[in-house]
Amino acid sequence: MKRTISRVAKELNVNVETIRFYERKSLIEQPPKPKDGYRHYPDETVDRIHFIKRAQELGFTLDEVSRLLSLEDSPCSEVQELAENKLEAVQAKMKDLRRLENALKALLAQCNENENQAHCPIINSLQPK
Amino acid sequence: MKRTISRVAKELNVNVETIRFYERKSLIEQPPKPKDGYRHYPDETVDRIHFIKRAQELGFTLDEVSRLLSLEDSPCSEVQELAENKLEAVQAKMKDLRRLENALKALLAQCNENENQAHCPIINSLQPK
DNA sequence: ATAAACTCCGTACCAAGGTACGGAGTCAAG
DNA sequence: CTTGACTCCGTACCTTGGTACGGAGTTTAT
Numbered sequence: 001m002k003r004t005i006s007r008v009a010k011e012l013n014v015n016v017e018t019i020r021f022y023e024r025k026s027l028i029e030q031p032p033k034p035k036d037g038y039r040h041y042p043d044e045t046v047d048r049i050h051f052i053k054r055a056q057e058l059g060f061t062l063d064e065v066s067r068l069l070s071l072e073d074s075p076c077s078e079v080q081e082l083a084e085n086k087l088e089a090v091q092a093k094m095k096d097l098r099r100l101e102n103a104l105k106a107l108l109a110q111c112n113e114n115e116n117q118a119h120c121p122i123i124n125s126l127q128p129k
Numbered sequence: 130m131k132r133t134i135s136r137v138a139k140e141l142n143v144n145v146e147t148i149r150f151y152e153r154k155s156l157i158e159q160p161p162k163p164k165d166g167y168r169h170y171p172d173e174t175v176d177r178i179h180f181i182k183r184a185q186e187l188g189f190t191l192d193e194v195s196r197l198l199s200l201e202d203s204p205c206s207e208v209q210e211l212a213e214n215k216l217e218a219v220q221a222k223m224k225d226l227r228r229l230e231n232a233l234k235a236l237l238a239q240c241n242e243n244e245n246q247a248h249c250p251i252i253n254s255l256q257p258k
Numbered sequence: 259a260t261a262a263a264c265t266c267c268g269t270a271c272c273a274a275g276g277t278a279c280g281g282a283g284t285c286a287a288g
Numbered sequence: 289c290t291t292g293a294c295t296c297c298g299t300a301c302c303t304t305g306g307t308a309c310g311g312a313g314t315t316t317a318t
Contacts, residue, residue, distance in 0.1 A: 076249040120205040
C-alpha cells in the first residue's frame with residue numbers, strides 16, 4: 001500500500017500541514033498526483049524530512065537546511081563553512097545570554113540585600129535617575 | 130517649546146513608529162490631542178520608554194515589561210519573581226545552546242579528521258542510515 | 259503665501275515556522 | 289451505499305517587535 005501524506009506525517013511525527021509547508025518552501029518535492037486518487041510519497045521524501053528535522057535540531061534555519069540539502073554531494077569544505085558560521089552564531093548568542101544572566105543575578109542579589117521591601121532595586125535600576 | 134513625537138524619538142533614539150506602536154500596546158499613554166496642533170509628550174512618557182528599553186536589554190519581552198511597569202510601586206517580591214523566571218529561561222536557553230555548540234564542534238572535528246573530502250561527515254550524520 | 263517638513267491615523271507588511279479553516283474530491287468499512 | 293476519515297488546495301492566521309505606506313491636516317521656514 002502506497003504512502004499517503006498522513007502516513008508520512010505519522011512515521012515522522014510531524015503534522016500533515018508541516019509537510020505541505022515544506023513542499024511550498026521547496027524543501028521537498030511534491031510527488032505527482034496520480035490520475036485518480038491521492039499522491040504517494042517515496043522513501044526519499046521521508047529521508048529528506050528526517051534530514052530537515054535533524055538539521056533543525058542542530059539549530060539550522062529552514063533556509064540553511066535548504067542550502068545543506070543542496071550540498072549533499074558537495075565537498076566537505078562548503079558544508080563545514082555553514083557549520084562554522086552556525087557555531088559562531090551559537091557562541092555569540094550564548095555570550096549575550098551570559099550577559100543577561102549576570103545582570104539578572106546581580107539585580108536579584110540586590111533584592112536579597114534589600115531592607116526596604118516596599119521598593120524594589122530592580123525597578124529602581126530600570127527607572128531613569 | 131512642547132515635545133512632539135519626533136522630539137521624543139530623537140531624544141531616545143527610537144523610531145516614531147515604535148512610539149506609536151507602544152501606544153497601541155498600551156505600554157505608554159497617548160497624550161491628549163490639543164484642540165489644534167500636535168500632541169505633546171511629557172517627561173513621564175520619555176522616562177517610561179527609557180524604562181522599556183532598559184528592561185528589553187535585560188531580555189524581557191514587551192508583555193513582561195508591561196507587567197514590570199504595573200509593578201513599579203509593588204513589593205519587591207513580585208518583581209523578583211519575574212526576574213527569577215527570566216533568569217531560569219535564560220539559563221535554559223543557554224543549556225540548549227551549549228548542546229548545539231557541542232554537537233557542532235563534534236561534527237567539525239570529524240570534518241577535520243576526514244580523509245575523504247568528497248563526502249562530508251556532517252551530511253552523513255544528517256542522513257538516515 | 260507657499261513649499262517642505264512634520265503629525266495623525268489606519269492599515270498593511272516583514273521574518274520564521276508553522277497552524278487552522280473551508281470546501282470539494284476520494285477512499286474504505288460496514 | 290452511505291458515512292466517516294482522509295486528501296487536496298488556496299488562503300488566512302499566529303507570535304513578536306516593530307517598519308512602511310498613503311492621504312489629510314498642521315506647522316515652520318523662506
